[in-house]
Amino acid sequence: MLTCKDVSDVASDYMDGPTTLLQQINFRLHLLMCVHCRRYFQQLKLAAGIAGKYELPAEPSDDETDALISKLNKQKT
Amino acid sequence: MEKQHAQMYQHEDELVEALVGKDNAAFRIAIKQYQPAMLYLAYSFVGNKIADEVVQESWLSAIRALPKFERRSSLKTWLLRIVANEAKTRLRKENRSLSLEAIVSESKALSDRYDDNGQWADSIPQQWDSDTPDELLSVEELKQCMNRHIEALPALQGATLNLREQQGYSLAHICNILEVSESNVRVLLHRARNSLFLCIEHFQKTGECCTN
Numbered sequence: 031m032l033t034c035k036d037v038s039d040v041a042s043d044y045m046d047g048p049t050t051l052l053q054q055i056n057f058r059l060h061l062l063m064c065v066h067c068r069r070y071f072q073q074l075k076l077a078a079g080i081a082g083k084y085e086l087p088a089e090p091s092d093d094e095t096d097a098l099i100s101k102l103n104k105q106k107t
Numbered sequence: 108m109e110k111q112h113a114q115m116y117q118h119e120d121e122l123v124e125a126l127v128g129k130d131n132a133a134f135r136i137a138i139k140q141y142q143p144a145m146l147y148l149a150y151s152f153v154g155n156k157i158a159d160e161v162v163q164e165s166w167l168s169a170i171r172a173l174p175k176f177e178r179r180s181s182l183k184t185w186l187l188r189i190v191a192n193e194a195k196t197r198l199r200k201e202n203r204s205l206s207l208e209a210i211v212s213e214s215k216a217l218s219d220r221y222d223d224n225g226q227w228a229d230s231i232p233q234q235w236d237s238d239t240p241d242e243l244l245s246v247e248e249l250k251q252c253m254n255r256h257i258e259a260l261p262a263l264q265g266a267t268l269n270l271r272e273q274q275g276y277s278l279a280h281i282c283n284i285l286e287v288s289e290s291n292v293r294v295l296l297h298r299a300r301n302s303l304f305l306c307i308e309h310f311q312k313t314g315e316c317c318t319n
């Protein structure tokens with residue numbers, strides 16, 4: 031049986047799958063029975079999801095791109 | 108114009124060939140296409156101020172090294188690996204910490220909340236106001252707080268989080284880009300995600316940003 035502390039140790043791992051079948055069963059079983067860990071796991075996924083919400087910086091402008099290209103051309107190889 | 112250019116190279120190999128040949132049109136396509144991800148990775152390591160410099164240095168090294176590019180990974184992965192290397196070199200020069208040990212030493216914040224039997228004891232997780240990332244981020248103060256928190260994460264944690272959650276890279280790719288083992292990638296993700304969790308939780312409880 032996993033303890034609640036065990037759950038917090040493997041929760042992040044679990045998000046990246048695949049863990050062994052036995053681990054998955056144990057993890058799922060604990061969540062089924064433990065409302066606190068269920069909430070923790072759901073909130074951990076939510077927290078991770080926030081990091082996924084940030085947009086990439088914009089494409090560089092034509093001027094910036096040209097400036098970089100000219101640097102690349104000047105470089106001796 | 109861009110579209111036409113993009114069609115000039117059916118395969119990445121052709122783009123690589125053209126870049127090796129210092130073809131300006133190829134430079135332009137590659138820069139437009141890959142710079143945003145490169146910049147974003149550099150931010151996680153060195154912050155806003157010098158990310159630009161790091162990326163420029165990375166392009167210079169990349170073009171120098173390109174004839175030796177063995178194509179065991181995609182061009183993008185290879186470029187990101189160069190960015191990570193440039194950023195690490197930069198951090199080392201400035202004596203900023205990069206060692207895994209510093210990152211692996213766990214913040215006690217979460218583990219202190221269990222009793223001796225490993226059950227939740229103190230501060231059991233409470234329901235939050237929102238149950239989607241978008242809803243959470245619609246609160247301006249929390250959004251600002253998360254921006255600051257993510258920016259302040261230790262370099263490798265921030266970079267790993269960025270590559271996994273934002274860019275959707277597999278763990279194997281992240282190992283390749285950051286040159287750390289898979290078990291360390293897992294540890295870094297565990298730390299970063301829990302750190303975000305604790306920060307949001309603090310905000311939900313107090314209405315104030317965590318002080319990191």
Ligand SMILES: [Zn+2]
Nearest residue numbers: 033034064067
């Ligand atoms: Zn539990």
